[in-house]
Amino acid sequence: MINKIEVSLELHKDQPTKACLTPIYLRVSINDIETTEINTGIVIKATQWNSQAQCIRGRSEITKLQNIQLLKIKSEVLTNLITNQFSNQPTDNKTNYNISTEQKKERFSVVLESFMEQVKKRSGEGLKITTDTYKNKVNMSVVLSNFISGNNDMTINEINPRWAKRFFDWLLFEKNYSPSYVCNIRVFLKELTKYCFDKELLDDDPLHNLNYRIKQNKKEIVYSDLEQINIIKNFKWKHPNWIKAADLYIFSCYTGLCYSDAMKFDPNLDILTDADGLKWISMSRIKSKVNFKTPLLPEAVAVLSKNNNALPKMTLVNYNKVLRRMSAEIHLPIVLSSHKARKSFAMLITDEYNMPIEAAALMMGHTDTRTTASHYVKINRRKQSEAFGKELNRLVTN
8 A cells, every 4th residue: 555655856976978967867765665766868967956956957948948847757757656557567676757759859949049058158168169159159040040930849859951951051042141151050050969969858969970062163263463462562551550461461472371370480480591501481380280391582581671580460350451451552453361472372383483283282281282273273374375385386396
């Protein structure tokens, strides 16, 4: 005869998940004898549990939903006990409690809010997420919310590769977002589903192997040719910031250093002289940590001499802002930017100095020549036709 029933909730710290979360179990005792432990299917951080109040600490929507689920499970277990639905179950081992389908479903909007709270916390603590990255993720969450706004009852269980493809197509063809932005939001969406999987809100990660290919038209390589470089070098700039920007741009055009490497460059440490007396810049790229060597051409030496054997310092934002104004000032056909100087170096050494593409890749710190060929070097059709004509004349005369 059942005289006393006790139902309590507790954490099983000895059974952490892969994500270091702790499951919540329901302990059922009848007549002061422990009969069974029931897995509620809810996992949390151990610090979130309030053992006295038998609930999860927190004010977020997902925490409220989890506490409601726990109350529903306790109520259903008591109901089943009273109606003797537990009479055929063994009382000496642990069993899993199957939460109803409606209970297991989490609304997509609620999970997204919880995920962004975690992202915000990581940003505030400086853990792998910078302020700019956090702002980008907030923007992506708004775009994602706009897409699902027509389906407020959508649950995370509805996420699958077909749904993701529909979302990416919507971004590309209806909202006209760039392919690069769609690639970024694809990464954001995969982070979200991984978060759900780690929290055990999903049985598996539906987008783990998602591979959505976006065909992009190859962009034309824009650079400063030798004539434009000479105009920038010889123009009488009046403003001190414009003079600094011009010197930095010319130096990068003749060395191939990107902005971050140029700011790190120290002439006393990074310039080496070989046995033939030639000077080389020898550095490790900040972006890829790849070592590279590039010749120190006379034009670059002139910039260093002009600035007392140093390079002028500017912030990247100010540098690019000044370069844009300089482009308008001297009516250049292109808009200058810090990275165009690096592209100009690639064209200069391959076009004017006739360096092979392999040598250009080594000087620029590229590990793959395809990167240099597809993003930095533009085929000079005039020189190509001249070389073809010379070869044809040689064959004819022979």
